[in-house]
Amino acid sequence: MYGFIYQKWWKILTLLMLLYVFIAGFLVPLRPGILEVSESRVVGGDSLQVFVTTYNTQWQEGDLIQAFIKYDSVHIWSVPGVTLQRRNKLLLQGRLLGWRSNSRDQYVDATLILHHPRDGFMVMPSAFTITAGSGELEAPIWVEQLPQRAAWSWKFPFRSILYETIRNTFFHVAIWMAMFVLLVVSLVYSIKYLLNPRLEYDAITSSFAHVAIVWGTMGMITGSLWARATWGTFWTNDPKLNMSAVAMMIYVAYAILRASINDDDRRAQLSSAYNIFAFMAMIPLVIIIPRLTSSLHPGNGGNPALGGEDLDHTLRLIFYPAVIGYTLLGVWMASLLYRLRRIEIRNLIASLQD
Amino acid sequence: MRPINQLNQILFLTIMSLIVPTAGVLAQGDHYANTGKIYTVIACVSVILIVIAIFLFYLERRIKKLELSASLDEIGNY
Structure with missing residues (x-):
């Protein structure tokens, strides 16, 4: 023995x-992810102009990049103006989807979701704190309308803090x-x-x-x-x-x-x-x-x-x-x-x- | 002498396995400049290497003691 x-x-x-x-x-590289947003406190209904810094992205001009701001499980807003600044920097522009204040909550923690055909989804929870503004909630986008997930690849997960x-x-x-x-x-x-x-x-x-x-x-x-x-x-x-x-x-x-x-x-x-x-x-x-x-x-x-x-x-x-x-x-x-x-x-x- | 050779093998392979990938990763440039957190991982790997090295020196000291006592016993052979 x-x-x-x-x-x-x-x-x-x-x-x-x-x-x-x-x-x-x-x-093995980390999966692409969102490192930071230039402004996290925004007002519903106002015009939005935010720079997003991403990590491990090799994006080029002409890539179809989509950005979504998720208020809750039902209300997901597709950001109309997404401009690529550098391979790891985006500019998001548009009139932010309004958010109706009720007596209990004065603000909502919204999640930023980016999608790239090759890299798949990137999620940053609580990216924005949206205070109630003048605008009203517009027609929601249902989850089923989001693009498909990317295939599995040899990459480690991207986790904030870690x-x-x-x-x-x-x-x-x-x-x-x-x-x-x-x-x-x-x-x-x-x-x-x-x-x-x-x-x-x-x-x-x-x-x-x-x-x-x-x-x-x-x-x-x-x-x-x-x-x-x-x-x-x-x-x-x-x-x-x-x-x-x-x-x-x-x-x-x-x-x-x-x-x-x-x-x-x-x-x-x-x-x-x-x-x-x-x-x-x-x-x-x-x-x-x-x-x-x-x-x-x-x-x-x-x-x-x-x-x-x-x-x-x-x-x-x-x-x-x-x-x-x-x-x-x-x-x-x-x-x-x-x-x-x-x-x-x-x-x-x-x-x-x- | 056999165990010592095998331990040298570990040390060599560990060092090589550290140097080769680290060089590749650092060559990629700006990713790590963003967060700097890769250095924590490098520090942890260094700790592993240092602890294994300390173990090797400890083992060597004990073997040396045995060798000395053996050479005293068989002093005629040397």
């Missing part, structure tokens, strides 16, 4: 997968997933050790736990950098962040516990038992508690991740190999630690016999 760790094919597979992840993770950092799905999320797999292996071998006390099992447990700590540290640092780019701060008092910090501390305590005991059997016994508790503590801390409260972090408190629109097909095509790649790289690193540990144990026994 342990012959697996001496084989080469899966190590080459690991490297190829990670190579694919790094190359595709950087080279922008290019959506690529961190492969360099942050995947690392945490791999860490969970490594910790499960560690848990299984610590249970095996307690059932059948062989130092070999303990060596496997500790190797996997140590590599998992390395992976967790990597996940924390990359997450912190990502938070700086999206939330504006390296760390906030968010349940997901604080609880994962606590879980990491529990595993660091595992490493310290091991380092502080000299007797091999005693260390193996204590740390195996501790490892089971550490895993049982980590699951509610990292996975359950943040889901019960509200959290900024995707995947928690009514803020889903890895489901629906968050992980689209193109991301999946790179995300799953990334998870497998980091897991196998972790297994490789753990197997090296295990082999080293085994030689150390053998030397120790040999020196005791002398």
